[in-house]
Amino acid sequence: MHIIINPNNISYAVNCLKKGEVLAIPTETVYGLAADISQEKAVQNIFILKNRPFDHPLIIHIANKQDLGRYAIEIPPYAHRLVEKFWPGPLTLVLKKSELVGNWVTGNRATVAIRMPDHPLTLQLIEKLGRPLAAPSANKFGKVSPTQVDHVIQEFGTEVKVLAGGDCNVGIESTIIDATHPTHCKILRSGMLSPTMIEQTIGQEFLLNNDNTSAPQVPGFFKSHYAPFKPCFLFKNVEEYKTIKRKFPGKCYLLSFSSLLGELGEEGKLMPLDPEYYARELYRALRTADTSISEVIAIEHPPLQPKWGGIIDRLLKATYGTHREIEHE
Ligand code: TXA
Ligand code: MG
Secondary structure, rough: OEEEOOOOOOOHHHHHHHHOOOHHHHOOOOOEEEEEOOHHHHHHHHHHHOOOOOOOOOOEEEOHHHHHHEEOOOHHHHHHHHHHHOOOOOOEEEEEEEEEOOOHHHHHOOOEEEOOOOHHHHHHHHHHOOOOOOOOEOOOOOOOOOOOOHHHHHHHOOEEEOOOOOOOOOOOOOOEEEEOOOEEEEEOHHHOOOOHHHHHHHHHHOOOOOOOOOOOOOOOOOOOOEOOOOOEEEEHHHHHHHHHHHHOOOEEEEEEEOHHHHHHOOEEEOOOHHHHHHHHHHHHHHHHHHHHHOOEEEOOOOOOHHHHHHHHHHHHHHOHHHHHHHOOO
16 A cells, blocks of 8 residues: 655545545644544544544644634634734644534534644645644654654554655644633743744733643643653753763763763764754654664753743653653752
8 A cells, every 4th residue: 555645646635535534744843643624533533543532632724814713713813913923834723613613623622723834735735625634743642743754654654644745844843822812822832933922923911921830721731742762861961961871871862962972972963053953853863762772862951041942841741750860869
C-alpha cells in the first residue's frame, strides 16, 4: 500500500477524507492526524489511533478567516484582532462552539479550539473538502510530535496515509488562547507567539497573567507530555550536567548551545541560539537522540526570556520528573 500521498494529488486525499479515512496532514507547526469534523466515526478513529482519551478535545482547522463565525459563536472583538494579525498561523482560539461542531470533537464541551493553519496543501485540502478538519498532533498520546513525513511513519507505520508537505516551519504546537470571555483572554498553552506579541496586538489589559494556580481544567494539559522514551534531563550548568552523569555514567546524548558538546566528549547536537530555529529543530533532535546509542538525553536550558517560553514549556514537559531529581540532588 502507498502510504505517502504526493502533494499534487490533493483530490485523492480529499476522497480519502470523504470516505471517512484518517489522514496525516502537514501544518506549519507539526503534522496533524486529521478527519472530517462532520464524520463521528472518522473522528473517533483519531482517538483510537493515538491511544488518546475520548474526553480530550481536538482542534479544528479551517481554511478561511470568515469561517470562524460558522463554527464559533460570541467572538469577542479582541479575538478578531488576533485572527487578523496571526491567521493563517500558529494560534488556536478556544471559543463557544456553534451547532456545526459535534460533541465528538470537543469531548462534550460547549467550547471549540479552532485555528487556520499556514500550510498551502492543508488549506487546499480543507477548501476542497468543504469542511474543517479535526486534528491533534500525529503522534501517539504523550509522545513527541512529528515535524516531517518520516516521523509520522515512525509513529503509525502503515496505519495512516500521509499527505507529504515537507518539514514543518514552526516546529512546536500552536499557542492556545482561551477567548471565551468578552473582555479578557488567557494563554492555555504557550507556543511561538509570545505573550508580548499578543499584548502588542490586543493591548495589555486584555491578556490575563498566567500563573500555575489557574492552570486550565481541560484534559490534555499534563505536566508530562512530548516525552522521549529515554530518560531526559534539563541542565543549567556543568555542575548539573555532572549530576546526571553520576546517575547515568553511560553514554549521554547532549543538546547544547555551547562548546560543551566537544568538551564533554559526548555525541549530540549543537542547538541554535535563535528560538525560531531552535523550535524547528527541537522535535527532530529529540527523535534522533531517542534512537541514538546513548542511554540518556541531556538538554541545556535555554535563556529565561519570554521568546523562549513555548520551547521551555515543551522541555519541562519532556523532562518532567527528571528535572526535579537533578534540582533536589
Ligand atoms: O499546532 C497545533 O496546535 C497542532 C496542529 C496539528 O494543529 N495540534 C495540536 O493538537 O497540538 P493536540 O490535540 O495535540 O493539542 C490540542 C490541545 C489539547 O491539549 C487540548 O486539550 C486543547 O488543545 N483543546 C482542544 N479543545 C479545547 C477546548 N475546547 N478547550 C480547551 N482546550 C482545548
Ligand atoms: Mg499533541
